[in-house]
Amino acid sequence: MTGNNQTPEAVGENAGQVADAYRGNWVDRLAPAATRPYLRLARADRPIGTWLLLLPCWWGLMLAMLSDGRAGWHDLWIFAGCAIGAFLMRGAGCTWNDITDRHIDGSVARTASRPIPSGQVSVRGALVWLAAQALVAFGILLTFNLAAIALGVLSLLPVAVYPFAKRFTWWPQVFLGLAFNWGALLAWTAHTGRLEAPAVLLYLAGIAWTLFYDTIYAHQDAEDDALIGVKSTARLFGENSPRWLRWFLVISVSIMAVAVILAVPDGRPLALLVALCGPWAMGWHMQWQMRQLKLDDTSRLLMLFRSNRDAGLLPVPFFAVALLL
Template sequence: MTGKNQTPEAAGPVADAVTGNWVDRLAPPRTRPYLRLARADRPIGTWLLLLPCWWGLLLGMLHDGRAGWHDLWIFAGCGIGAWLMRGAGCTWNDITDRHIDGSVARTAQRPIPSGQVSVKQALAWLVAQALVALCILLTFNMAAIALGVLALLPVAIYPFAKRFTWWPQIFLGLAFNWGALLAWTAHTGRLEWPAVVLYLAGIAWTLFYDTIYAHQDKEDDALIGVKSTARLFGARTPKWLSMFLILSVILQSLAVILAAVGGSSPALLVALLGPWAMGWHMQWQMRNLALDDNDRLLMLFRSNRDAGLLPLPFFAVALLL
């Protein structure tokens, strides 16, 4: 199943795909357009969606002092679900942005604007991914299921945000960090303030990394009238990034304190090292920032996988104290 203009064999890699990724090397040619729609050739987005889930799960365990076999499934289910829902969200994004993507050099080779996949085929692929993700969601408790369904709202809105606001990155943050709420609730059975504060910390982090990412497209976006924080901030971007960095560290630290209150002091102190380690990595990104170097911008954006991983070992060790 391919579009009218290109066969999968003729379609090359998308511009910002990871060089030598498994989709381009190993996937059967007929599956490649669909895997590219799901961004399987660019795994960073799955990581950025997944990491807040794991933060929420570990802090939920730290909060109530419980750990069970079902938590292993929550951990794994979040991983599978993040891959599927990131794929479904990106497919929806490409459907709504198909006319814009064709006008931007970095996205012109995506499957829909390049003719590899029709809109109907993309919609069918979206539904298939979402249905499998729903099957995973249904293994969680009712409160988490309700949150999972509600998550569809920011996912649906995000692709349109850049048409009506200079702050589309906020809508991306609302969608990408929902897992902090869901995983906490999947473990504890209820949504509580530490998860909400952690969610806000994730939104600040998204504003940080996606502003860096958006600087790659600022010239094309200006030509076609697409809004972004990169265009809004311009040369003042480093000052804004510093504010997002500080806000993210403070909010995540507050979430840790709220989650660990009543527990041991060593556990709290170790867990607090997590946000500060992440903040150190974000500061490293700031020192290496070059707003007109697209290769550098993409490298820094991708490095946020490592930034988001840094709190996890500290949270895990805190559970043992």
């Protein structure tokens, strides 16, 4: 359903609701009517993307603290600042994505109800909203050290390129992974002041994880994408997707484990053992997803994609406990 062609039943608090948003989400229930199209444009009604952008930040920060054995009040701000920044930059990224994809989105059933193709937000209004979100996020970035600020500015490159990737490569999920896992590099550097090997490995593990969950997500649109010529790993792999997903699972967990081994100092074997339970637990959840996978069941695909919030959260308590040992 688009914003320009709503049934009478849709008019009211749920008018303009996006097809793949949670029903009864806080935007539809609580946000002032005038703000809803902009909040939907930023995906505030679909928090999973914020989680997927945030969790690599928390991994990087916690492994950095494990690495040098330091934890201070500024780390609490990095922890919170990454959360606020993830919300804002995910919103800015989605706004940019919808501006560039407005013609494609109108041709795909799941995305035709988004604010721009449905006529709820103009392109000019979306650009202003994009700038507002990015400027507030930049203000947060300025509270970090210079190396982290430089990395934050550099992150705009993969963010800018990603929406166009599906036009020229079968692997747009790689470009999404480059953008969505940048926080592992940034948060590590915000704590230590320098970029080091464990952070880079954590970044690579996150990219493999993104290939896992976004291939699952892309299978929802595989038929529509084929009709309009949009590329994705879901279309590339087709019925062989489960085999590829298992490889992404193994690669993600293995590289994260190596990052943990390099990050935890010698002489702390118990901390290392507990921290290594993090990637193991995440891999267990990803394997659970594989057992539930049905490529022709769109509702299950969406459920599994959303469940990656839990998969990515699983390392966090293990890293936290390891910090105390």
